[in-house]
Amino acid sequence: MFETIVWATDGSELADGALELVKDLAAIHDSQVVAVHVNELVPGRYGSAPLRADESELRERIAGEVDELFALGVNASLDVRTGYSDVATQISEAADDLDADLIVVGTHGRGAIAGAVWGSVAKGLCHASHRPILVVPPTRAADRSSYETRRLTTA
Numbered sequence: 001m002f003e004t005i006v007w008a009t010d011g012s013e014l015a016d017g018a019l020e021l022v023k024d025l026a027a028i029h030d031s032q033v034v035a036v037h038v039n040e041l042v043p044g045r046y047g048s049a050p051l052r053a054d055e056s057e058l059r060e061r062i063a064g065e066v067d068e069l070f071a072l073g074v075n076a077s078l079d080v081r082t083g084y085s086d087v088a089t090q091i092s093e094a095a096d097d098l099d100a101d102l103i104v105v106g107t108h109g110r111g112a113i114a115g116a117v118w119g120s121v122a123k124g125l126c127h128a129s130h131r132p133i134l135v136v137p138p139t140r141a142a143d144r145s146s147y148e149t150r151r152l153t154t155a
Contacts, residue, residue, distance in 0.1 A: 002029040006036050006100040008091045008121065009065075011058040014106035018136040019065065022104050023074070031101075032075040035066050036094045039082040088124025095131050104134045 007022045009015035026033050039055055059080060069076035079098070081090040095103050107122040122135045 002026075002031045002101045004098055004100045004102075005029075005031045005033050006091065006095045006098060006103045007033055008036050008103060008105040008125070009062055010037065010087075010121075011061050012106070014136075014138050016065075016106075017139055018104050018106035018134075021134070021136055023069065023072070025102070025104070026069075026074045026076075032077075033069055034094075034098055034100070035062055035069075035076065035078045036091050037062050037078065037080050038087045038090045039080055040087060041082060041084050086124060086128075087121050088128045091121070091125060092129035092131070095129060100131055102132050102134060103129060104136060106136045106138065 002025055005022055005025060007015075007019060009019070022033055025031060037059065039059070063078055066076045066078045079094055081094055083090055091103065091105075094100075103125060105122050105125055107120065122133070125133050126135075
């Protein structure tokens with residue numbers, strides 16, 4: 001049923017939580033998995049730069065996760081998109097280019113107000129893509145860890 005699954009990842013713990021479900025789906029359906037990571041660019045005076053300073057480390061980490069999938073027998077690859085358009089649009093375009101049957105993405109599971117302030121790739125995907133999207137909420141442990149990190153960094 002799912003020949004090609006796009007796993008949308010930013011290298012976060014929440015994305016890794018979604019990866020566990022991707023592994024299960026790939027095993028059940030003998031699916032190809034394409035990890036799609038978006039390198040957002042910020043225009044600057046002398047050209048553009050990645051939005052995240054640790055972009056190269058993220059890319060290496062995600063490539064390692066793709067290698068682990070491959071070692072488990074999953075036909076897996078990495079597709080890194082770079083551009084100025086929003087992340088959800090770039091993931092949706094990647095899924096279209098790959099003719100994906102499913103997009104899997106992790107989410108913080110924030111409410112409407114926090115989602116409006118912080119933004120939500122999962123929500124954006126639901127509006128940008130016409131492909132089926134599986135939104136994976138955080139586990140309780142990941143949710144607590146993420147909350148503790150936000151609380152400590154904003155205090």
